[in-house]
Amino acid sequence: MRRRRPPRASEQRYISHAAIGFPLTFEPLPFDPETYLADVRLFQQEGFGAIYLIDDERKTVIETATSWEVGRVLEAIRAFGLKPEDIDALVVSHIHLDHAGGAGFLLPEMPRAKVYVHERGHKHLVDPTRLVESARQALGPEESEFYGTMRPIRADRLVAVKDGDRLDLGKHELLFLDSPGHAPHELTILDERNRCVYTGDAAGLYFPGDEILMPIAPAPAFDLEKNLRTFERLLALEPRALLFSHYGPHVHPKEAIEAMMVAYPAWARIVKEKLGTLGEDAVLRELYEMSCRAAKRYSRDFLERRIRVSISGLASYHERMERAAPGR
Numbered sequence: 378m379r380r381r382r383p384p385r386a387s388e389q390r391y392i393s394h395a396a397i398g399f400p401l402t403f404e405p406l407p408f409d410p411e412t413y414l415a416d417v418r419l420f421q422q423e424g425f426g427a428i429y430l431i432d433d434e435r436k437t438v439i440e441t442a443t444s445w446e447v448g449r450v451l452e453a454i455r456a457f458g459l460k461p462e463d464i465d466a467l468v469v470s471h472i473h474l475d476h477a478g479g480a481g482f483l484l485p486e487m488p489r490a491k492v493y494v495h496e497r498g499h500k501h502l503v504d505p506t507r508l509v510e511s512a513r514q515a516l517g518p519e520e521s522e523f524y525g526t527m528r529p530i531r532a533d534r535l536v537a538v539k540d541g542d543r544l545d546l547g548k549h550e551l552l553f554l555d556s557p558g559h560a561p562h563e564l565t566i567l568d569e570r571n572r573c574v575y576t577g578d579a580a581g582l583y584f585p586g587d588e589i590l591m592p593i594a595p596a597p598a599f600d601l602e603k604n605l606r607t608f609e610r611l612l613a614l615e616p617r618a619l620l621f622s623h624y625g626p627h628v629h630p631k632e633a634i635e636a637m638m639v640a641y642p643a644w645a646r647i648v649k650e651k652l653g654t655l656g657e658d659a660v661l662r663e664l665y666e667m668s669c670r671a672a673k674r675y676s677r678d679f680l681e682r683r684i685r686v687s688i689s690g691l692a693s694y695h696e697r698m699e700r701a702a703p704g705r
């Protein structure tokens with residue numbers, strides 16, 4: 378294992394520049410010469426949907442955003458100087474629509490590409506009917522509009538990934554890690570060349586600039602205990618940076634993960650103790666005060682929408698636990 382080193386001052390400057398710039402085209406990250414980040418304006422919000430490109434011998438795109446962002450993903454690839462036909466691999470951290478929704482729409486433009494997905498998510502990309510329906514139920518009709526839809530992917534264009542699998546890109550080698558909690562089909566991905574970890578939604582949400590770190594605990598399958606074990610695993614990797622899907626690089630991984638290890642149980646407790654008695658709006662206010670007081674760049678409405686997703690996810694987690702072990 379390579380020795381960990383503190384981030385250089387130049388990286389710090391870049392990060393704060395990126396946080397202000399939110400690049401629409403692929404811009405270099407400071408960790409190696411091949412890794413790039415683009416902002417695809419997920420949910421029409423700047424600095425929320427990150428797509429990563431590894432411009433190695435095998436060209437790889439990490440995350441695909443929703444079906445709504447497909448045009449912007451292709452635009453960013455072309456503006457970078459590649460053709461969609463050049464892409465060899467699409468990696469999705471998990472199968473939620475804001476990560477994997479674009480994949481089925483991108484593939485016809487990318488005849489060489491295969492989609493790398495957690496083995497537990499594989500069948501849902503072949504037939505996304507139940508997945509799209511379950512997202513609609515979990516998010517409600519209004520919010521689910523933003524998540525677009527999915528197109529089935531032929532099994533021969535999918536690669537089912539399990540814990541410990543590797544993908545050799547040339548200079549870079551990706552190591553896939555089973556990372557349940559946010560969802561049972563969640564992967565985190567360690568790039569062994571730069572020791573950065575793509576966290577998907579396994580490490581929560583990061584709002585750069587405002588420096589907000591926020592849990593994301595959606596229905597129907599969020600599992601607090603499993604997510605806490607995933608945090609332990611991420612800490613043990615001693616990564617150089619966390620590459621959040623929402624949004625961008627965080628160069629103090631230990632601090633970020635430790636903050637999440639406090640925030641997740643705290644949010645879970647507040648929902649458990651207060652949702653029934655005080656109601657959703659009061660819980661929403663408390664969680665906003667707790668995590669988002671520093672918000673400037675991101676609007677209150679946008680942040681509150683994210684928090685609501687976690688309130689209903691945590692409520693359904695507690696119900697599931699209660700059913701499994703009454704009186705807990």
Ligand SMILES: [Zn+2]
Binds near residue numbers: 471473476559578
């Ligand atoms: Zn997700």
